[in-house]
Amino acid sequence: MSNHKAKPIDSTGRFAYDGLERVIHEKARLGIVTSLVTHPQGLLFNDLKELCLLTDGNLSRHLQILHEAGFVEVWKGYQGNRPQTLVRLTTDGRKRFLDYLAVLESVLTDALAAPKEAPSAKPDIAEGWSPA
């Protein structure tokens, strides 16, 4: 899905990964957004909490950040007599998450293209190096 073209390994900014939008790169929010993209009809607050192993307070705080950044929409309603909160990814949030995933994919491609062997015990660029 990515349009990632291999750039020269040593070009300026080659490993800057600007597209890793901080709002969704944060670990807990990455879990929230991934669970929402796999549940397009939305998830109830309590289900989301369980899927992501977050406390009420943490989930609320992360949802507020995602909501302010336009990633999620929050709906209030009832199931039977019980008030419920439903969270869904917005159309724009879904699009931005897919863009983010393309960058994430390029990180994996870059990293997995690395030489498979571990480095030697000492740098061999020149003699006279010592650990800082």
Next chain:
Amino acid sequence: MSNHKAKPIDSTGRFAYDGLERVIHEKARLGIVTSLVTHPQGLLFNDLKELCLLTDGNLSRHLQILHEAGFVEVWKGYQGNRPQTLVRLTTDGRKRFLDYLAVLESVLTDALAAPKEAPSAKPDIAEGWSPA
């Protein structure tokens, strides 16, 4: 490379992604570690700075965090008469980064398994929902 087995989409903690170690998940440090894994002989401080588009201060701060967590080793030496700093991934850091990449791969697998269509305009779980 991942041992990720598909778990039921609704099991507890399904989207918690515990293996996303915060020290290397942070955007700038993910770039630093990815550039180091592709350069097993190490990178000079100034080259690393350019590859990751970081300032001296930012790179120093992130390297200190990576060093304290055992991901990188820092060597001091000379090229000609000029003092240089060489940074390399440790053997353990390389291993932990590969473990991290396996979790990152499972995030991608999970997210890309999601239904391709955008959600409908309103939740259709039940009538009576309204935006919060």
